[in-house]
Amino acid sequence: xxxxxxxxxxxxxxxxxxxxxxxxxxxxxxxxxxxxxxxxxxxxxxxxxxxxxxxxxxxxxxxxxxxxxxxxxxxxxxxxxxxxxxxxxxxxxxxxxxxxxxxxxxxxxxxxxxxxxxxxxxxxxxxxxxxxxxxxxxxxxxxxxxxxxxxxxxxxxxxxxxxxxxxxxxxxxxxxxxxxxxxxxxxxxxxxxxxxxxxxxxxxxxxxxx
Numbered sequence: 001x002x003x004x005x006x007x008x009x010x011x012x013x014x015x016x017x018x019x020x021x022x023x024x025x026x027x028x029x030x031x032x033x034x035x036x037x038x039x040x041x042x043x044x045x046x047x048x049x050x051x052x053x054x055x056x057x058x059x060x061x062x063x064x065x066x067x068x069x070x071x072x073x074x075x076x077x078x079x080x081x082x083x084x085x086x087x088x089x090x091x092x093x094x095x096x097x098x099x100x101x102x103x104x105x106x107x108x109x110x111x112x113x114x115x116x117x118x119x120x121x122x123x124x125x126x127x128x129x130x131x132x133x134x135x136x137x138x139x140x141x142x143x144x145x146x147x148x149x150x151x152x153x154x155x156x157x158x159x160x161x162x163x164x165x166x167x168x169x170x171x172x173x174x175x176x177x178x179x180x181x182x183x184x185x186x187x188x189x190x191x192x193x194x195x196x197x198x199x200x201x202x203x204x205x206x207x208x209x210x
Contacts, residue, residue: 002187002188003142003143003187003188004143004185004186004187005138005141005142005143005144005145005146005185005186006141006144006145006146006183006184006185006186007134007137007138007141007145007146007147007148007183007184007186008046008051008145008146008147008148008181008182008183008184009134009148009150009155009158009159009181009182009183009184010042010065010066010069010147010148010149010150010179010180010181011149011150011151011152011155011176011177011178011179011180011182012031012035012039012057012059012061012062012064012065012149012150012151012178012179013031013032013034013035013036013037013038013039013042013061013064013065013178013179013200014031014032014034014035014038014178014179014203015029015030015031015032015035015061016029016030016031016032016035017029017032019094020094021092021093021094021095022088022090022091022092022093022094022095023091023092024085024086024087024088024090024091024092025059025084025085025087025091026091026092027059027060028060029059029060029061030060030061030064031061031064031065035061035064035065035178035179036064037200038065038178038179038200039064039065039066039067039068039069039179040068041179041199041200042065042068042069042179042181042199042200043068043069043071043072044072045181045197045199046069046072046147047072047073049145050144050145051069051073051075051141051144051145051146051147052073052075052140052141052144052145052146053075053078053137053140053141053144053145053146053147054066054069054070054073054075054077054078054146054147054149055077055078055079055080055083055133055136055137055140055146055147055148055149056077056078056079056080056083056148056149056150057079057080057081057083057084057085057149057150057151058079058081058083058084059084059085059151062083062149062150062151063077063079063149065149065179066147066149069147078140080133080136080137080148082129082130082132082133083130083133083148083149083150083151083154084150084151084154085150085151085153085154086120086121086126086151086153086154086157087120087121088120088121089120090120114168116168117168123157123167123168124167126153126154126157126158127157127158127160127161127167129154130150130154130155130157130158130161131158131161131162133148133150134148134158134184135189138184138186138189152174152176152205153171153174155176155182156169156174156175156176159176159182159194162184162191162194163194171205172205173205174205175196175205176205177198177200177201177202177203177205178200178203179198179199179200180196180197180198180199180200181195181196181197181198181199182194182195182196183195183196183197
């Protein structure tokens with residue numbers, strides 16, 4: 001008889017980012033008031049689930065998103081550096097279309113290859129480290145459920161990898177809203193299905209640095 005395990009990939013809630021920069025892995029970016037409410041909504045959604053393991057990216061916004069789930073299930077929060085945000089050469093700058101760093105010719109050489117991408121951590125590297133984090137969480141919660149709190153691009157990349165889709169994509173079409181859940185259902189160590197939910201509502205993937 002097979003053992004069923006669920007690993008929920010939870011994107012962090014909205015971040016306090018008044019300058020609208022791409023903050024990436026920078027320290028000091030915490031959840032906004034809305035982000036804190038989103039984290040509570042997800043925790044309420046998962047309150048009745050059989051969660052035995054919660055692990056988060058080391059970044060503050062992920063740790064704060066995980067906190068209400070940890071509290072409601074009376075668990076200790078684990079940290080996995082492989083769940084961290086993707087590296088990006090434009091970290092700390094404004095990168096909206098027609099605005100900020102992308103308007104400067106000195107940055108254009110970084111944009112020569114969108115398929116890798118040339119401006120940041122390779123998609124394949126993101127997928128591999130995220131997959132490792134997923135399977136560690138699956139093992140820790142075998143027969144139950146785990147929550148991994150991460151970031152939009154890492155979650156979307158590993159989902160595309162698991163679905164057998166090409167990793168390069170249009171960022172404006174990512175299905176990974178703030179505080180959304182991408183749930184991976186395993187039978188033993190085999191992935192059998194992927195589900196997606198937005199307990200805190202839909203948000204636009206076009207919002208820079210969200």
